[in-house]
Amino acid sequence: MLFINGSWMPAQSGHTFSSTDPATGEVLGVVADAGRADAVRALEAAQAAFGEWSRKTGHERSAVLYRAWELMLERQEELAKLMSREQGKPLRMARTEVRYAADFLLWFAEEAKRVYGETIPSARADQRFLVMRQPVGVASAITPWNYPISMLTRKIAPALAAGCTIVVKPAEQTPLCAIETIRVLDDAGVPSGVVNLVPSSDPVEVGDELVTNEVVRKVSFTGSTEVGRIIASRAAHGMKRVSMELGGHAPFIVFDDADPVRAAKGAAALKSLNSGQACICENRVFVHRSIAREFTEVLVERMGRMKSGHGLSDGVSIGPLIDLAAIDKMQRHVDDAVAKGAICAVGGKRLKGEEYDDGYFWAPTVLTGVGPDMLIYREETFGPIVPVIEFDDADDVVAMANDTTYGLAAYVYTQNLGRALRTAEALDFGMIGINDINPTSAAVPFGGVKQSGLGREGAREGLLEYLDTKVCGISMEAV
Numbered sequence: 001m002l003f004i005n006g007s008w009m010p011a012q013s014g015h016t017f018s019s020t021d022p023a024t025g026e027v028l029g030v031v032a033d034a035g036r037a038d039a040v041r042a043l044e045a046a047q048a049a050f051g052e053w054s055r056k057t058g059h060e061r062s063a064v065l066y067r068a069w070e071l072m073l074e075r076q077e078e079l080a081k082l083m084s085r086e087q088g089k090p091l092r093m094a095r096t097e098v099r100y101a102a103d104f105l106l107w108f109a110e111e112a113k114r115v116y117g118e119t120i121p122s123a124r125a126d127q128r129f130l131v132m133r134q135p136v137g138v139a140s141a142i143t144p145w146n147y148p149i150s151m152l153t154r155k156i157a158p159a160l161a162a163g164c165t166i167v168v169k170p171a172e173q174t175p176l177c178a179i180e181t182i183r184v185l186d187d188a189g190v191p192s193g194v195v196n197l198v199p200s201s202d203p204v205e206v207g208d209e210l211v212t213n214e215v216v217r218k219v220s221f222t223g224s225t226e227v228g229r230i231i232a233s234r235a236a237h238g239m240k241r242v243s244m245e246l247g248g249h250a251p252f253i254v255f256d257d258a259d260p261v262r263a264a265k266g267a268a269a270l271k272s273l274n275s276g277q278a279c280i281c282e283n284r285v286f287v288h289r290s291i292a293r294e295f296t297e298v299l300v301e302r303m304g305r306m307k308s309g310h311g312l313s314d315g316v317s318i319g320p321l322i323d324l325a326a327i328d329k330m331q332r333h334v335d336d337a338v339a340k341g342a343i344c345a346v347g348g349k350r351l352k353g354e355e356y357d358d359g360y361f362w363a364p365t366v367l368t369g370v371g372p373d374m375l376i377y378r379e380e381t382f383g384p385i386v387p388v389i390e391f392d393d394a395d396d397v398v399a400m401a402n403d404t405t406y407g408l409a410a411y412v413y414t415q416n417l418g419r420a421l422r423t424a425e426a427l428d429f430g431m432i433g434i435n436d437i438n439p440t441s442a443a444v445p446f447g448g449v450k451q452s453g454l455g456r457e458g459a460r461e462g463l464l465e466y467l468d469t470k471v472c473g474i475s476m477e478a479v
């Protein structure tokens with residue numbers, strides 16, 4: 001069903017599409033398939049609701065978000081199970097994602113009360129400047145399948161906290177998770193029209209309306225750089241504010257003074273995040289030649305013993321990939337690397353057998369001897385393959401890490417604090433893990449530089465994305 005102006009409804013065309021389990025191919029549900037007319041209706045509802053919602057106090061908006069946070073945690077288990085089935089991630093990781101999604105509701109429930117302005121001294125003795133922050137207006141959000149609940153709350157929560165209303169188009173592969181997320185907000189008391197949902201099997205038609213319609217003042221997109229480029233250029237025509245959370249190609253640098261075992265455990269755990277389908281997963285591991293052997297042995301052993309399977313099965317740490325195109329990309333990256341001299345130390349193939357034949361399972365893989373001429377060195381892989389590149393010169397490795405059009409996350413392992421900070425400062429990336437594989441939290445800004453995006457989500461910065469700045473110059477002359 002679509003959710004427009006506080007009601008669940010079919011698409012105007014009557015069309016539907018189905019959502020399937022990527023591990024089994026089983027149809028999980030049938031969803032209304034929004035078209036352009038539905039997107040227009042949803043935007044009109046958001047526009048109509050904006051006045052009243054934006055005039056509520058921050059404390060009132062906070063109370064609704066706080067209730068949504070409570071409800072999401074109450075429903076954690078059912079949401080996590082749905083996510084495991086629809087998106088494929090192991091249940092343990094799905095629970096973590098639901099908690100992360102709920103964190104944004106809580107964080108922005110708190111921030112809603114802190115939309116501070118400023119006063120600025122004037123050069124004129126008889127004047128004062130007052131700076132106010134006001135909601136930008138109607139926002140639209142287009143979200144990916146890999147984090148099908150948290151990518152919604154990361155946008156909806158700050159929009160609502162700021163006083164904006166919003167229309168969301170979730171990914172075609174994960175509409176059921178989006179529907180249950182919106183149900184949480186509806187049950188928490190979000191007024192009609194403030195949040196609207198238009199799942200669609202035609203991203204171009206609905207997406208284009210959400211990006212170009214005159215009422216939209218802010219577009220927030222998470223997905224690939226390729227699609228982000230299209231959306232940003234369409235939004236530019238209407239001079240709309242944009243946030244772009246795009247692809248990554250994270251370097252993972254292990255210096256010679258690092259503990260190779262701890263670093264290898266970190267690299268394996270980071271790659272298992274959503275089966276390698278996370279924008280912050282490492283995609284190029286640079287390890288100093290002097291410790292490469294020990295590092296690689298532990299990495300291969302860890303990746304090799306990861307159990308693949310349905311996200312709801314016991315002991316599984318790697319779920320299916322999202323579709324056949326993802327399997328084809330893994331094959332292409334492995335074939336290309338091996339043809340150019342890389343060695344496949346473990347994995348390297350699609351998994352076969354009764355448990356796997358109906359899904360899209362790729363064996364956890366480590367490639368060694370990877371070099372700059374290989375596809376995997378240049379492209380985001382988005383799957384459970386770790387490419388290892390040995391380096392000799394610490395001065396060269398930052399340049400190698402920066403040699404990409406992406407700039408989202410990067411990781412540095414060293415026991416030398418000065419080296420860690422120098423490297424972090426020199427890396428052209430938005431988020432740096434130092435001896436740590438998770439530099440993210442609702443409390444810190446998430447986002448990238450270069451072609452990984454524009455703007456930040458989470459933290460204080462995430463709220464500013466939905467606020468305009470207004471200045472009042474006030475004369476103090478007696479009237």
Ligand code: NAP
Binds near residue numbers: 200245
């Ligand atoms: P995607 O193919 O770019 O799709 C993202 C969203 O855009 C989906 O809702 C999709 O709809 C929609 N879309 C596709 N073509 C469109 C068009 N021409 N106009 C308007 N909307 C369009 O990305 P994905 O495969 O879902 O997600 C994986 C990518 O997201 C990776 O590159 C990953 O790194 C990135 N990502 C980034 C972050 C971050 O915070 N930086 C977080 C998560 C993921 P359909 O589903 O119907 O195609």
